[in-house]
Amino acid sequence: MTNTYLKSIFALSIAAVLTGCGSTKSVGGSGLVLTPVENIDATPLKISDLTTSEKNNWGHLDLVTDTIPGMSVDKAYREIIKNRKGTKTIVAVLDSGIDLKHEDLVNVLWTNTKEKAGNGIDDDGNGFIDDIHGYNFLGESYNEQLEYVRMLRLNIGDAATLSKAKTKLDAKYNEALQGKEQYESIYQAVKNADADVKKYLKKDTYTKKDLSTIKATDEAMQRNVAILNQMFGINETIPGVLKDLTNGLKYYTEQLNYNLNKDFNGRESVGDNAYDFTDVDYGNGNPQNRVDDESHGTHVAGIIAAERNNGKGVNGVANNVAIMSIRAVPNGDEYDKDIARGIRYAVDNGARVINGSFGKSFSPNANWVYDAIKYAADNNVLFVHAAGNDGADLDNPIKANFPNDQINNGPEIADNVITVGALNPKYGSELVASYSNYGKINVDIFAPGTDIYSSYPNNEYEYSPGTSMAAPGVAGVAALVMSQYPSLTASQVKKIILQSGLPIKTKVVLGKNTGKSGSLDEISTSGKIANAYNALVLASKVAAGQVKL
Numbered sequence: 306m307t308n309t310y311l312k313s314i315f316a317l318s319i320a321a322v323l324t325g326c327g328s329t330k331s332v333g334g335s336g337l338v339l340t341p342v343e344n345i346d347a348t349p350l351k352i353s354d355l356t357t358s359e360k361n362n363w364g365h366l367d368l369v370t371d372t373i374p375g376m377s378v379d380k381a382y383r384e385i386i387k388n389r390k391g392t393k394t395i396v397a398v399l400d401s402g403i404d405l406k407h408e409d410l411v412n413v414l415w416t417n418t419k420e421k422a423g424n425g426i427d428d429d430g431n432g433f434i435d436d437i438h439g440y441n442f443l444g445e446s447y448n449e450q451l452e453y454v455r456m457l458r459l460n461i462g463d464a465a466t467l468s469k470a471k472t473k474l475d476a477k478y479n480e481a482l483q484g485k486e487q488y489e490s491i492y493q494a495v496k497n498a499d500a501d502v503k504k505y506l507k508k509d510t511y512t513k514k515d516l517s518t519i520k521a522t523d524e525a526m527q528r529n530v531a532i533l534n535q536m537f538g539i540n541e542t543i544p545g546v547l548k549d550l551t552n553g554l555k556y557y558t559e560q561l562n563y564n565l566n567k568d569f570n571g572r573e574s575v576g577d578n579a580y581d582f583t584d585v586d587y588g589n590g591n592p593q594n595r596v597d598d599e600s601h602g603t604h605v606a607g608i609i610a611a612e613r614n615n616g617k618g619v620n621g622v623a624n625n626v627a628i629m630s631i632r633a634v635p636n637g638d639e640y641d642k643d644i645a646r647g648i649r650y651a652v653d654n655g656a657r658v659i660n661g662s663f664g665k666s667f668s669p670n671a672n673w674v675y676d677a678i679k680y681a682a683d684n685n686v687l688f689v690h691a692a693g694n695d696g697a698d699l700d701n702p703i704k705a706n707f708p709n710d711q712i713n714n715g716p717e718i719a720d721n722v723i724t725v726g727a728l729n730p731k732y733g734s735e736l737v738a739s740y741s742n743y744g745k746i747n748v749d750i751f752a753p754g755t756d757i758y759s760s761y762p763n764n765e766y767e768y769s770p771g772t773s774m775a776a777p778g779v780a781g782v783a784a785l786v787m788s789q790y791p792s793l794t795a796s797q798v799k800k801i802i803l804q805s806g807l808p809i810k811t812k813v814v815l816g817k818n819t820g821k822s823g824s825l826d827e828i829s830t831s832g833k834i835a836n837a838y839n840a841l842v843l844a845s846k847v848a849a850g851q852v853k854l
Contacts, residue, residue: 364753377838391788397629397651397659400602402594404762409611409618415627435590439630442643448563449571449637452667485557492550498529513537592632607760608777622781641670648677660780662691662773668707682719687795689780691772692726692742696816699747720796727754727775739817743828752778752835790848800854805843806833
């Protein structure tokens with residue numbers, strides 16, 4: 306999934322109409338905790354106002370207690386789970402490769418005990434050789450085109466579809482060129498200003514307060530100070546700004562070199578026909594990430610199930626979970642064949658939850674994925690999917706984000722899919738992240754997504770934003786519920802998560818610079834934000850037969 310969040314990272318104005326919460330109530334004797342809008346007070350203005358502890362864990366905090374719109378995960382462990390271990394639950398991470406040696410993940414990996422590592426034999430007869438911790442459908446490839454670029458290269462689709470693809474490619478290519486030039490210009494301006502100010506202050510590092518002591522008399526220094534003051538409004542440090550700018554420049558460069566390059570063929574090294582579902586002799590049993598920059602799957606896995614309370618890094622949402630790594634999402638658009646086969650692999654090898662933090666606007670073989678989703682539903686497996694990062698209304702047919710669980714806004718093809726939008730760590734008009742897609746039909750619920758701290762390759766930890774980070778939070782809640790109440794079906798768990806969330810009635814800003822706003826019940830199926838505590842309360846009543854969904 307391309308990270309369009311990077312496009313807006315250097316917007317220089319932040320609205321300040323933010324609120325928090327003061328009290329709660331239990332509704333209808335259900336034990337579910339709701340937060341009345343009329344009890345809202347003040348909350349932190351932006352994520353930089355949080356303490357380091359809050360910033361690293363905000364998705365687990367409680368709107369009532371902490372005035373931060375997390376999923377009440379810590380509260381759930383403290384008051385409900387306590388020392389209840391539950392049943393081991395397998396969660397498949399259908400994503401880029403995972404760092405299987407990461408200190409916070411190595412003890413929570415799924416292991417195929419029926420397979421012998423490295424002998425080149427399909428010991429368990431499941432059709433996949435040496436699949437010890439999952440499977441790799443990408444071989445040694447990583448960089449890829451976007452789907453509509455591949456369709457143009459291979460002439461896949463009817464004339465109308467190809468015309469639409471050509472129009473989109475032309476627009477996106479020009480946008481990437483302009484973006485690259487803009488980032489290069491900003492980077493050079495900040496780098497030069499930083500060097501001049503360091504020389505003026507005679508310091509290798511400086512703060513915003515240090516910057517305020519400069520009494521610039523010449524125009525060049527005044528310009529330097531103005532530039533750096535703007536940058537301090539974006540990041541707490543100038544080295545942090547330069548890192549963000551480098552990442553933005555890298556993003557646009559890779560778009561031009563790979564994602565939007567019609568002449569590039571990232572699949573060549575894999576050796577299969579990616580548009581022939583019967584061509585299955587490809588890939589290998591090693592879903593380890595291939596390069597350090599291939600970090601997405603590692604970050605997602607940590608959100609779901611990083612080992613809890615081990616004194617390292619972060620705590621995953623779910624305990625007693627086994628992470629199955631399925632490498633199927635490249636640096637570009639995923640192939641329908643890989644996603645469909647990855648879903649089926651997860652189902653056939655015991656996963657109860659599949660997390661899919663990916664998506665694309667064209668899907669020439671969407672029926673393969675629809676059939677796989679139905680297969681998962683028939684086998685009681687939940688599929689949690691990221692809504693996408695275009696700040697768009699997915700109910701608009703021209704803004705489709707594949708895969709989904711319906712065709713042309715029609716009836717659901719299966720009752721086992723949860724599509725998740727992203728939240729900011731602040732209650733009020735900016736609760737929904739500006740980059741998050743939304744839609745009454747196509748987005749089910751919202752969850753913490755902006756600047757989520759989680760595992761990165763090589764035993765590192767980083768913040769990352771996106772609906773890609775919101776979906777695994779919900780996948781973790783689903784795994785937590787299934788672990789504690791394994792008799793519940795995937796459909797029941799979906800309904801529990803949607804019905805037990807916190808209903809938010811206040812209007813939220815939609816997209817970036819759209820001028821649109823709406824309440825959550827107007828932009829999602831549930832009108833709620835996910836809540837682990839409430840999900841466990843409702844799950845206990847459903848499992849006991851006290852509540853019917």
